[in-house]
Amino acid sequence: MSIASNIATFRHGVHPEEYKGLTESKPIERMPFASELVLPLGQHIGAPARAIVVKGDRVQRGQMIGEPTGFVSVALHSPVDGTVLGIELSETITGAMVPAIRIQTDPYSPQLLRTELPPVPEALTTPEFIQSIQNAGIVGLGGAAFPAHVKFAIPEGKTCSYLVLNGCECEPFLTSDHRTMVEEADAILDGTMILNSFVKASKVYIGIEANKPDAIQILRDRISADKLPIEVISLQVKYPQGAEKMLITAIEKLEVPSGNLPIDLEFMVSNVSTIGAISHWFRKGMPLIERVVTISGSAINRPANVRIPIGTPMKDVVEFCGGINSRDLSSVRMLLGGPMMGMVQKTLNTPVVKGTSGMLFLEQEHVSSLDQYNCIKCGKCVEACPMFLNPSILGILAKKGLWADMEDHHVLDCFECGSCSFICPSGIPLVQSFRVAKGIIRERNSKK
Amino acid sequence: MLSEIFISIGIVMGLGLLFSTILAISYKKLKVYEDPRIDRVEAMLPGANCGACSMPGCRAFAEVVVKGELQPSKCTVSSEEALDRIANYLGVEAGDAVKMVARILCAGGRDEAHNRADYKGGLSTCRGEAVVAGGPKDCNWGCLGLGDCATICDFDAIRMGEDALPHVDPSKCTACGDCVEICPKDLFQLMPIEHKLIVQCKSLLEGTAATDKCSVACNACGRCAADAAPGLIEIRNGLARINYGQYELATHGATKRCPTGAIVWLDSVSQFELTKSETNEPGRVEFIGYDEDTYYQ
Numbered sequence: 122m123s124i125a126s127n128i129a130t131f132r133h134g135v136h137p138e139e140y141k142g143l144t145e146s147k148p149i150e151r152m153p154f155a156s157e158l159v160l161p162l163g164q165h166i167g168a169p170a171r172a173i174v175v176k177g178d179r180v181q182r183g184q185m186i187g188e189p190t191g192f193v194s195v196a197l198h199s200p201v202d203g204t205v206l207g208i209e210l211s212e213t214i215t216g217a218m219v220p221a222i223r224i225q226t227d228p229y230s231p232q233l234l235r236t237e238l239p240p241v242p243e244a245l246t247t248p249e250f251i252q253s254i255q256n257a258g259i260v261g262l263g264g265a266a267f268p269a270h271v272k273f274a275i276p277e278g279k280t281c282s283y284l285v286l287n288g289c290e291c292e293p294f295l296t297s298d299h300r301t302m303v304e305e306a307d308a309i310l311d312g313t314m315i316l317n318s319f320v321k322a323s324k325v326y327i328g329i330e331a332n333k334p335d336a337i338q339i340l341r342d343r344i345s346a347d348k349l350p351i352e353v354i355s356l357q358v359k360y361p362q363g364a365e366k367m368l369i370t371a372i373e374k375l376e377v378p379s380g381n382l383p384i385d386l387e388f389m390v391s392n393v394s395t396i397g398a399i400s401h402w403f404r405k406g407m408p409l410i411e412r413v414v415t416i417s418g419s420a421i422n423r424p425a426n427v428r429i430p431i432g433t434p435m436k437d438v439v440e441f442c443g444g445i446n447s448r449d450l451s452s453v454r455m456l457l458g459g460p461m462m463g464m465v466q467k468t469l470n471t472p473v474v475k476g477t478s479g480m481l482f483l484e485q486e487h488v489s490s491l492d493q494y495n496c497i498k499c500g501k502c503v504e505a506c507p508m509f510l511n512p513s514i515l516g517i518l519a520k521k522g523l524w525a526d527m528e529d530h531h532v533l534d535c536f537e538c539g540s541c542s543f544i545c546p547s548g549i550p551l552v553q554s555f556r557v558a559k560g561i562i563r564e565r566n567s568k569k
Numbered sequence: 570m571l572s573e574i575f576i577s578i579g580i581v582m583g584l585g586l587l588f589s590t591i592l593a594i595s596y597k598k599l600k601v602y603e604d605p606r607i608d609r610v611e612a613m614l615p616g617a618n619c620g621a622c623s624m625p626g627c628r629a630f631a632e633v634v635v636k637g638e639l640q641p642s643k644c645t646v647s648s649e650e651a652l653d654r655i656a657n658y659l660g661v662e663a664g665d666a667v668k669m670v671a672r673i674l675c676a677g678g679r680d681e682a683h684n685r686a687d688y689k690g691g692l693s694t695c696r697g698e699a700v701v702a703g704g705p706k707d708c709n710w711g712c713l714g715l716g717d718c719a720t721i722c723d724f725d726a727i728r729m730g731e732d733a734l735p736h737v738d739p740s741k742c743t744a745c746g747d748c749v750e751i752c753p754k755d756l757f758q759l760m761p762i763e764h765k766l767i768v769q770c771k772s773l774l775e776g777t778a779a780t781d782k783c784s785v786a787c788n789a790c791g792r793c794a795a796d797a798a799p800g801l802i803e804i805r806n807g808l809a810r811i812n813y814g815q816y817e818l819a820t821h822g823a824t825k826r827c828p829t830g831a832i833v834w835l836d837s838v839s840q841f842e843l844t845k846s847e848t849n850e851p852g853r854v855e856f857i858g859y860d861e862d863t864y865y866q
Contacts, residue, residue: 557700
């Protein structure tokens, strides 16, 4: 048997080129406040927040400016001292125009937080803890921006035995979680202990891909120094290891059945940066007002890991990172998120939101634009699909618009990792058409 | 030897006689009566199985029409003569359903609304474009122009024009609603064919923010609302909205001062011809004076 068989992983998946060397050894820098911030009210999955400030209001760093409008919704806070310029329609990463609060930053806005500290977690009951997380505006920082408190609230009758921290960061280019683990190991471990005092899992794992040996070493050292009941697991480098169902398979060799959630198998999976944000909230009183973003790619002059206030427009970030080394902006492919699942952008006006884990600027020669050929039935996509679907047949059905048949072939289990499109030698836009199909199927099902 | 042949022939004939008797009896005893009119009515229906009548197909529609549960006019595909024929055959009222057509609420074609990005994905459908940063068009609400609606239309009522906009032929449109469902930008709306006053824009931006992106966008200036009868047009969330409940008040006058041509009065059959030639030209601001009788009744 090969050495690889000793390292935990899941079946199927792909091995994209990593490109992490551009930023993985660069310490996290702090981005100065931009002169104007744009904070969309709906940065998370679920109901958008409701603005509780009006034009002309003075706001402070850390002050709540949007309140949650339901259980699946989180609060929004101002990252700066400043004045509200108004609530206007603004562009978001999906291209939709949504209401956003625009804030003019004070010229000498300090880093100091003048908001009150939340109550210590030891004094809270579980429902109070969940509500506190919601009011802190914390969402999953891995990219999907799903409200964290919804995940932490264990449904009645279910228990959580395994708490898994996701430090895989399997997307190429991205190193923000990696740097967070190296530089904020204490906050992550502290956040884990706070969370586990409510979740009460018997086993706590941190899953990290083997290409981050420094992060694994630092976390293991801190854990053994403090004698914490946490185990760091080194995982084989493979995409999409960071998907929660894949991570569970890699660590405990369990498969989450179709239509079920990890909590049905007594698992809870959370991104390491999200856990760090919990610690920042309870220990420093800092809600989710900034996040670490990897700015990378061949077209940016100074790739870096930057701690960016939420709402900073992309163009200010580009300026901070030395600008783009191409005269023609239209020849640069701009991506928010990683290259596999990120969203292509058409303008630099889009602000950094809570779900932005990376910002990539790729020169046109690094962007593959394959010609499209017919499916040659090579089966590479079937071997790549981590959900054990058949992308080949789904692609054929999508081409014919047979959405109901696609649903029978479980297209709704697809979480759009893009492995099939990545591996396809015929350049067939597989995951792209599944996205379309999922949208149509969901629309139809919601009408029934 | 010969007797064996006769015996076997006799057995087969006997069995045949027995089974035919059983069949003959069961045909009499177990017969289910089906109204012969259903077949006739079905033959008179178009056979498109489009579902616009809310029934699962033409056969199912024929059944309920014969039962008298629905009026023949619920079939929006049939011509009036065909409906009369069904009504005469069944001896019922054809009913007077309002003829509905699909109208597209965007006039920003290739020349009016510009793209600010190129879409190079392999999936050249509107739906495919829309999931990538909302599509290449600068206006977030505008028609992407790849013709998902024209592809899905079973009646050849939608054609993509030179201007990269779909054009609906009201004489062919049966208001089945397929285009309404498929459009990722929700640009189609089914409305009675008499409704001539429509706002061909869905952009929620105001002023130059809207017109920078598209020269025929509604910039929410409010002139149409001021010119129309009170309560007919309202500017809400950066867009002129027509209150179709009070449609009888609508006149051509509301469109005259529109600086961009976003609100139109449809006079001819084809929506396409109107947006191009017969409506007020974009940019023309003209004060036509008030006709007291028309505006303030």
